Amino acid sequence: MSRLPQIAPEQASPQQAELFAVAKSKMGRVPNLLRALASSPAALRGYLDFSGAIGAGKGLNAQQREIIALAISETNGCEYCLAAHSTIGKMVGLSPAAIDAARRVDGVDDASRAVARFANAVLVSRGRVSDADLEAFHVAGFSDEAVAEVVAHVALNVFTNYFNNLVETDIDFPAAAPLAAADPEACSTACGCNA
Numbered sequence: 001m002s003r004l005p006q007i008a009p010e011q012a013s014p015q016q017a018e019l020f021a022v023a024k025s026k027m028g029r030v031p032n033l034l035r036a037l038a039s040s041p042a043a044l045r046g047y048l049d050f051s052g053a054i055g056a057g058k059g060l061n062a063q064q065r066e067i068i069a070l071a072i073s074e075t076n077g078c079e080y081c082l083a084a085h086s087t088i089g090k091m092v093g094l095s096p097a098a099i100d101a102a103r104r105v106d107g108v109d110d111a112s113r114a115v116a117r118f119a120n121a122v123l124v125s126r127g128r129v130s131d132a133d134l135e136a137f138h139v140a141g142f143s144d145e146a147v148a149e150v151v152a153h154v155a156l157n158v159f160t161n162y163f164n165n166l167v168e169t170d171i172d173f174p175a176a177a178p179l180a181a182a183d184p185e186a187c188s189t190a191c192g193c194n195a
Helices: 014-027 032-037 041-055 062-076 079-091 096-103 110-124 131-139 144-167
Strands: none
Touching: 014 032, 014 041, 032 041, 032 079, 032 144, 041 144, 062 079, 062 096, 062 110, 062 144, 079 096, 079 144, 096 110, 110 131, 110 144, 131 144
16 A cells, blocks of 8 residues: 555645646556655656656657666566556557566667666666766667666656655556566676576
8 A cells, every 4th residue: 555645636736636637638547656746746747847858858769768667667676667667668569578678677689778788777877887888878879869868767767666666656557577587697787687
């Protein structure tokens, strides 16, 4: 059960109701994350504005943004975000294999692997990625615009992961299946998939 109230739309203040209307127009509904985040209309507005702004970026496509969300959510152990982004990932065309790979900080092709690994490097290094990590991302065909957007998406996902982990938000998406144990010899990331 959620540790903060998940405000029902019919119980929302005028400010919360306005933000819920924005969310519903973009997502078709108001997920429990946003209902809990509405405890602070400022935090909810910040999330919606930041998410909308970086979602319109040109450095990454929708699938790559979901790969980042899945990789970061797995590393941070956020069951809510794993459920949400597994669902959204399917909606934007990620295959089950691509979703599984992203959660393992890997990919089904060079581009998706580069996105997952660079995002994870940003997370685990707290932004102090090595020259080799940055160069590998550029060599994979990504621009400086994409670099900035990866950092932005990592930050947004850390925010929602930490919020959901703290609040224990009730999951209102199909639950993400646990990852099968990986070969510990083959896994070189900090995702915890072989723990």
